[in-house]
Amino acid sequence: MTRRRWIAEHWDEATATIVGAQAQHLAQVLRAQPGMEADVVAGGHVFHAEVAAIALNGEASQVRFNLIAEVEAEPALPVTLVMAVFKFDRMEWAIEKATELGVAEVAPVIARRTEKHLAQAAAKRAERWRRIAREAAQQSRRSDVPRIQDPVPLATRVRAAASATRIVLAEQERTITLCSLMDEAVKAAGDEMPTIEIAVGPEGGWAPAEEALFDANGWRAASLGPRILRAETAAISALAVVASCLE
Numbered sequence: 001m002t003r004r005r006w007i008a009e010h011w012d013e014a015t016a017t018i019v020g021a022q023a024q025h026l027a028q029v030l031r032a033q034p035g036m037e038a039d040v041v042a043g044g045h046v047f048h049a050e051v052a053a054i055a056l057n058g059e060a061s062q063v064r065f066n067l068i069a070e071v072e073a074e075p076a077l078p079v080t081l082v083m084a085v086f087k088f089d090r091m092e093w094a095i096e097k098a099t100e101l102g103v104a105e106v107a108p109v110i111a112r113r114t115e116k117h118l119a120q121a122a123a124k125r126a127e128r129w130r131r132i133a134r135e136a137a138q139q140s141r142r143s144d145v146p147r148i149q150d151p152v153p154l155a156t157r158v159r160a161a162a163s164a165t166r167i168v169l170a171e172q173e174r175t176i177t178l179c180s181l182m183d184e185a186v187k188a189a190g191d192e193m194p195t196i197e198i199a200v201g202p203e204g205g206w207a208p209a210e211e212a213l214f215d216a217n218g219w220r221a222a223s224l225g226p227r228i229l230r231a232e233t234a235a236i237s238a239l240a241v242v243a244s245c246l247e
């Protein structure tokens, strides 16, 4: 039987502890008792564990586990999704689905065509995005939680030094497909797993100056086909393509 997987907030060599809503859910909804078995993620490792102690105290509730043995965990996709901030409800959906697909990191950026009010409110959303990623990681039984960066101006991210293959999704690109760039990246990496960074534009698309900035900083433009996709569709389709090439 598949055991539930819990992501610990605190751990040491022999124990791991979950707190707050997770702990309350395990104790009150699932009626956990000492001795109950579970899988616990602690520091990026997955352990077969059993409940050692339960302390119910509202938001300060805690469930402590004894770690029994490490079990094999699947690695995240070595992909960073650079996402120009767009409508928050759709962006949250994209973060959830990207987490399910195994993304390692999401880097929100403010692009020229990011709506002003979204750009202003973005910094305060980062914690919520982290919570969504955490819940999606747990639901999809990941052994880690993707890193969600604080939003930065697009130019900061585009110019930052990186060893990854850097790809910008652009509906204007007609000939070079994401698939073909992934083939190149896989061949160039030989026996290693290539690391990939993929940028998705806002609802209004990239401004011409931004396309030039990507180009000047070594990013390669890629197409996802002849249809114009919504930003969240583009993000998730791209991750599915990358996953199918790397896994």
Ligand code: SAM
Binding pocket: 168, 169, 170, 171, 172, 199, 200, 201, 202, 203, 204, 205, 206, 222, 223, 224, 225, 226, 227, 228, 229, 230, 231, 234
């Ligand atoms: N500029 C477009 C317009 O308003 O007609 C729409 C931009 S689209 C909604 C948002 C982002 O999704 C784009 O900046 C691009 O990164 C990505 N995208 C959408 N369709 C794509 C495609 N067919 N190929 C590559 N990227 C695509």
